[in-house]
Amino acid sequence: MVGEFVPSPVDPVDAGGEFWRRYHEFRRVRQKETRPDEPVRDDADEEARMKRISPFQGDDRYEVSRDGEMLGLLHAYYTKPESPEYESNKHLYDADLFVRGANRRRGIGSSFLPVLIDLMERRNSTTVSFWVEEDAGHGFLKWVGAEVKLNEIESRLIFSEIDWPELERWVEQGARRSPQTRLEIIDGPVPEEEREAFSAQMSVMLNTVPMEALDHGDIVVTPDTMRDHYERFDLSHEVPHTVLTREADGTISGITEVNWAPYRPAFIEQQFTGVRPDARGRGLGKWIKAAMLLHIRDLYPATEWIGTGNAGSNAPMLKINRALGFKQHRTGTAYQITRARSSRGR
Ligand SMILES: CC(C)(COP(=O)(O)OP(=O)(O)OC[C@H]1O[C@@H](n2cnc3c(N)ncnc32)[C@H](O)[C@@H]1OP(=O)(O)O)[C@@H](O)C(=O)NCCC(=O)NCCS
Known part of the structure; x- marks a missing residue:
């Protein structure tokens, strides 16, 4: 009624x-x-x-x-x-x-x-986005008149199924193919003195993530937005972990981040992974992902799985994730509708 x-x-x-x-x-x-x-x-x-x-x-x-x-x-x-x-x-x-x-x-x-x-x-x-994972949501958003703009695949990697020696090989190969590049691991927030350089590279990498047909703005990471992000994590005692690669001139060329939280000790949430466009094709993506998983295994032996979400069109990331053993768990869809087109809310 x-x-x-x-x-x-x-x-x-x-x-x-x-x-x-x-x-x-x-x-x-x-x-x-x-x-x-x-x-x-x-x-x-x-x-x-x-x-x-x-x-x-x-x-x-x-x-x-x-x-x-x-x-x-x-x-x-x-x-x-x-x-x-x-x-x-x-x-x-x-x-x-x-x-x-x-x-x-x-x-x-x-x-x-x-x-x-x-x-x-x-x-x-002018435009609103909705994230949908269930059938009822798809039915509702179609009735609203919203359009599908991005399809995402959520995948899980079960730790007991990981081929750990293969991951060790990825780490060795990564180091061998890029002898000038150093791998660094940061447990907890990225130190304040690093945030200027780190956030600049994060912004470059994040804006290369495929967004399909989604109407979206720029992603701008700064030391202030990083502080805000970490303060939010702190409220539920979430701990970030970062693995990065640094080139001989000091430039950060690859980043992968995960977080752990005490209320869900059995699983790890994968956050962003990115490699600078000019450093792609050298195995850095595989190197940082493998190094992170090996690190997590040592740090949190209670881990059962790690979850990640990628646009269905993100072929390079999906390929690495599938090679690691990630399997599709569910899908999600971003819908958008403009205020001008919406007739249901009036
Ligand atoms: C999406 C959701 C919020 C809709 O809530 P709701 O109270 O059932 O919606 P309404 O009763 O106002 O539905 C309005 C119209 O949407 C359409 N609709 C809603 N659910 C539908 C379904 N399961 N299948 C097909 N059409 C559906 C119908 O046309 C419906 O009108 P009708 O019942 O007269 O045919 C609810 O299903 C839900 O919580 N789903 C899970 C979370 C989610 O997907 N949220 C949306 C994205 S953020």
Whole structure:
């Protein structure tokens, strides 16, 4: 029934105990439905993350709740003017929407659309992106009229299946093919004095990641955005690890990052991997990935698997990952729709 559900704004900073109770119950329901083999973050850490106001990303949240039970939640986010990415990203909005399984097809999902359009109008954003992994999400986004813009493959590598001697060979070959290049391992945040050079190379590499048809802005990493990123990790005690290659002139030519967290000790999240375009074709990608996995095995013997996501069109990264033994676990799709084209939210 149109108009039956009216979303209300959520302000994590001022939210009371009753909100947190229904929110934590809701996110557990979601996790059980969508990622049942992954543990949820601790309640206190989750609250700290949601209460933290990011200097670079703005967050809006709205809920539909009945009788003390959260039925649906919208999290919409955008790039703040303070962000170095603002100029090329200010037209974009991101939305994450979830309605619990038992309450779907009652108009709760669509009740968030006028709110979303209103938020976008207020910030002059023209395009919103949605990330979809489940059939219901695909059905909903098609109804919304959004278009598929990027397909991603999420893969997992099971540690007990890794061919470790092969990885050791990759490390030896990498060093042999590039005798002037040094491999460095950083446990924890990249040291502050390194961040200027590191973030400059990260920005170059990140902007070479295939984005398929996605309308996207530039990715700009700076020492300030790195600090923000690490502060966010700290709130749930996540530990970053970085392996990089450095050329004879000091230039960082390859980077791979993962993170570990105490609430999910059985698995590692792969973050970014990149090799500078002018250093490709020398086996640096295989070298850094193999060196990272060998390092993780020694550091965290309880690791069972590592997960990663790559655009379906990212042939070089997928090839390395498949050679390591990564297998497709699920797929995800980014949809986008412009405010001008959306008729469902009005
Ligand atoms: C996507 C989601 C939020 C939709 O919530 P919802 O409350 O069921 O949505 P609505 O009832 O407002 O659906 C509106 C219309 O979308 C379409 N739709 C919704 N779910 C659908 C499905 N499973 N299959 C096909 N069409 C669907 C229908 O046309 C529906 O209208 P109708 O029921 O009158 O036919 C919900 O399914 C969900 O939480 N999915 C998992 C998370 C997700 O994928 N989120 C979206 C991306 S961020």
